[in-house]
Amino acid sequence: MRILARFLAAATDVSHFPAPSLPEVAFLGRSNVGKSSVINALVGTKLARTSSTPGRTRSINFFEIRWPGKPRPELIFTDLPGYGYAKLSREISQEWPKFIEPYLNERPSLVLCIALVDANVPAQQSDRLLLEFLSASGRDFLVIATKSDRLSGNQLPTALRALEKEYPTARIVPFSAKTGAGQEHLWKEIRQAAQRVPAVESPS
Ligand SMILES: Nc1nc2c(ncn2[C@@H]2O[C@H](COP(=O)(O)OP(=O)(O)OP(=O)(O)O)[C@@H](O)[C@H]2O)c(=O)[nH]1
Ligand SMILES: [Mg+2]
DSSP: OOOEEEEEEEESSGGGSOOOOSOEEEEEEBTTSSHHHHHHHHHTSOOSOOOSSTTOOOSEEEEEEEOTTOSSOOEEEEEOOOBOOHHHHHHHHHHIIIIIHHHHHHOTTEEEEEEEEETTSOOOHHHHHHHHHHHHHTOOEEEEEEOGGGOOTTHHHHHHHHHHHHSTTSOEEEOOTTTOTTHHHHHHHHHHHHTSOOSSOOOO
């Protein structure tokens, strides 16, 4: 199935956010964890810019998602700047209160937050803080354990068990942007979230 996706807007300030309308799904996580790659894997094109250098995505990028055969887009994906990378952390932490936190706290159309963690590394303090933030926000969220292709044999189940222990209340989905593992599971979660009507007035 070919999904039709298009770049809508880049925001580094609340005033740049497009008017909320469609249900939105946000991708969050540390710099370089693979947020933009997950979006590209889901839509099957190089929609979001990826890089091996942390800090590639510096704005909240909004993408419209349309299913084939449907006349209008039905969903928006938002690719967020990463956090927690030492060199960037000061810069990014200055950005959080400016536009990222207001986005996560106040965006009425945000129906699901997808928090990416690297399946290959133990839980980091910055990951814990994000998960705590999301729990406290009351937003529906799930955890993606990404880059699962780098783990072999029983390494992946072991890593997943460690994450379950770390985040006992979270739904955890193993994923690889490289092999496509976990894509169906993730799409199912996203479709379910998209059924939720955003808390915004529909345009008259
Ligand atoms: N092996 C493997 N590499 C991956 C996977 N996902 C992403 N990568 C690599 O990880 C690096 C970072 O990917 P991005 O998608 O740019 O990460 P990001 O989280 O958007 O990074 P920032 O925008 O800098 O915060 C790139 O070199 C990707 O090729 C994966 O599932 N498996
Ligand atoms: Mg990125």
